[in-house]
Amino acid sequence: MAKQLNIFVDNKPGRLNAVTDLLAAEKINIFIFTIQDRGDFGLIKMVVDEPLKAHAALLAKGYAAALKDIIIVSVLDKPGNLHKLATILQENKVNLSDARGMVLAPSKTGLCCLELDDIQTAEKLLQEAGFSLLDVKDIYTL
């Protein structure tokens, strides 16, 4: 199980900058991030090297920020591998609420970050199917 930082910000110029400014000052390294536009507000999601420290720093500055459990799966970058993962989820009726994927090294390593309701069940299923689950610090050793 890995931790993801979710930050609620106003949807206006300068809000990402304010967050990154704070994280840079805390020497936090950001590994993955996405921004979701929801009209009046946005949600910044980040996987960082020190999630607890980053979270505390944001809270101290009054941000609406939360740590959320996610699953980070490392997969071999080859055709059909995402389908294999999706099949396991489908067969066990596991619903994703959000996900992002990326290639770390072409033809070698890819990553999937999965947000879902029943993390423990999903972890077990994926491990049984031979996927390796990572913590944030594992990413740096890949």
Place this chain on the structure above:
Amino acid sequence: MSSHDFWDKDVESLDRKPLQALQLQRLRQVVDHAMRTRFYEPRLKKAGIFSSADIRTLDDIQKIPFTTKDDLRECYPNGLLSVPMNRVVRIHTSSGTTGIPTVIHHTQQDLDVWTNLVARSIHATGSGKNDIFQNMMTYGMFTGGLGLHYGAERVGMTVIPMGGGNTKRQLQIMKDFGTTVLHITPSYMLHVLSVMEESGILREELGLKKAYLGAEPYSEDTRRKIERLWQIDVYNSYGLSEMNGPGVAFECIEKSGMHVWEDVYHVDVIDPETQRSLPDGTEGELVFTNLLREATPLLRYRTRDIASFLPTPCACGRSHRRLSRITGRTDDMLIINGVNIYPSQIENVIMRIPEVGNNYQIHLEKTGALDRLIVKVEISSAMFIGDLKQIDNLKELIKDNLKASIIINPSVELHEPGSLPVFEGKAKRVVDNRTRI
């Protein structure tokens, strides 16, 4: 003027002196009614009034202390009731400054008096049994709908009780039934025009002659604009639920100021600061006494509405004085599409929700001719669990709770903690960007 031009010529054209004598007689009656209420009995005694015998002249009304909206709230739900509940035939409420509404109980006689005043008002505009009347004000606890409804039936109009909204259907009904008179808010009247342009219904297909406009302030320029664009006559209407509702004051065919029906209402215009009475022609806060209320007597009620009496008599021959337009309020009440709302009502709803932070703002904008209420809320840093679902649910919750409490449908915007402006001292919570009509 022939007697045909009056609904009740004897009363409407009564000379000032006998009119004031009638007011005194009725004031004494209503003071006796008030003595029977939990609220007024100790209050009047404290002011040295033990029965109607202590009211010798009309000026003695000055001895009676003012009644405020806060008093009504403290009387919720029936501290002002002066008759047994089995004589009450209807209840109306209106927005209070907190979540607690103000309640007015009516006996059958109260409703008859009200209906008769509305009938008198409608007749004064020249309408009658040959008219088709489409009532586009909201029905229900809001008095705008039902108040005009019964008065219109009393004069024999054909009443179409449409209520508000569903503009395309309103236009279709206007066309199909040949509606001649509307009762509507000024901003909705302008909005209907823009919908008519889209709907394909032509002005020539409608038999519209008149509109009674009320429930929100608007200017003389807007009256002329509506009259020009619609090719109709527009009459101003004033009322408040505490004094029954519409039919308190209404314009006659002269369309120059609203006659207050002084046989039923005693009105004082006061300086809201010094609370002293002001002469006709001077603007101040309207203080109303309902002289013929059985169930819920209200003495010297501070309306918070600002207006003045026109100093000259009307050409129509009615002796009842005319009110100017309502030019403002002495409190922070907002009128949004004809609905009265206090900022504190909104605050009470949102501050009960734990996910809401410390700060909020109320924005008012115009979309076309209609008002839009936008409630901006900061979310609480401590309560945020990082979930989009949580945020969506929170928005819906705020919207639903506001809708249940203030009737109108707001837009809700969520903002991050500390992002809304904070003002020193009293925060500027209301940003009204509406252009006045």
